[in-house]
Amino acid sequence: MTKKISVLVGSLRRASVARKIALNVIDMFPEGYEAEIVEIGDLPLYDFDYDDPAVTDKPTPESYTRFREQLKASDGVLFVTSENNRTIPACLKNAVDIGSKPNADVAWMNLPGGIISHSIGRMGGYSAHKNLRLALSYFAMPLTGQPEVFLGNSHDLIGEDGKLNNESTINFLKRYLDVFCKLVEDNPRDKA
Numbered sequence: 001m002t003k004k005i006s007v008l009v010g011s012l013r014r015a016s017v018a019r020k021i022a023l024n025v026i027d028m029f030p031e032g033y034e035a036e037i038v039e040i041g042d043l044p045l046y047d048f049d050y051d052d053p054a055v056t057d058k059p060t061p062e063s064y065t066r067f068r069e070q071l072k073a074s075d076g077v078l079f080v081t082s083e084n085n086r087t088i089p090a091c092l093k094n095a096v097d098i099g100s101k102p103n104a105d106v107a108w109m110n111l112p113g114g115i116i117s118h119s120i121g122r123m124g125g126y127s128a129h130k131n132l133r134l135a136l137s138y139f140a141m142p143l144t145g146q147p148e149v150f151l152g153n154s155h156d157l158i159g160e161d162g163k164l165n166n167e168s169t170i171n172f173l174k175r176y177l178d179v180f181c182k183l184v185e186d187n188p189r190d191k192a
């Protein structure tokens with residue numbers, strides 16, 4: 001059966017390098033996989049009132065339900081993120097929080113995950129990557145270990161055509177996907 005992978009991009013801007021990397025990586029998945037970007041830009045800021053049965057005049061936003069259902073229907077999730085002020089961009093943390101509730105039905109539960117971080121600087125979004133790993137460690141999520149992917153000087157890795165232009169980066173990402181796909185296959189998920 002086809003494995004579905006949700007790809008979350010930690011940047012909302014149109015020309016985002018993270019989005020370009022994500023689109024390149026989506027094309028690298030082997031046969032038998034269907035990876036697609038799950039949009040997070042329309043998710044209102046997390047407010048527990050939406051999930052609190054005691055609060056009756058603030059219904060759960062439709063976009064929360066759509067996002068949670070998409071995650072729950074996935075066999076794996078791949079985060080591709082930039083770094084804002086040494087941590088993950090707010091849009092991505094918001095998505096992590098929304099997926100974490102309600103407690104009885106956490107969308108992240110048992111969902112195999114991978115992380116690719118990037119930055120315009122040399123450190124490749126190291127802090128964002130590690131902060132995301134920290135947030136995800138709260139859930140029972142199998143995550144890829146080695147290799148960890150930090151793509152530095154990322155603006156130089158993408159050509160005018162939006163494609164990755166560096167053979168060693170492409171090969172590295174393909175090797176990373178092998179590891180990620182093995183994690184997904186080794187951790188089949190009971191989907192709702």
Ligand SMILES: Cc1cc2nc3c(=O)[nH]c(=O)nc-3n(C[C@H](O)[C@H](O)[C@H](O)COP(=O)(O)O)c2cc1C
Nearest residue numbers: 011013016017018019082083084085086119120121
């Ligand atoms: C608000 C803000 C904070 C940033 N903080 C960092 C940072 O902490 N570390 C870093 O390497 N780059 C930082 N940058 C630069 C980003 O790496 C660069 O803008 C990158 O292109 C953003 O990713 P995107 O192209 O996917 O949107 C920051 C950029 C913005 C707009």
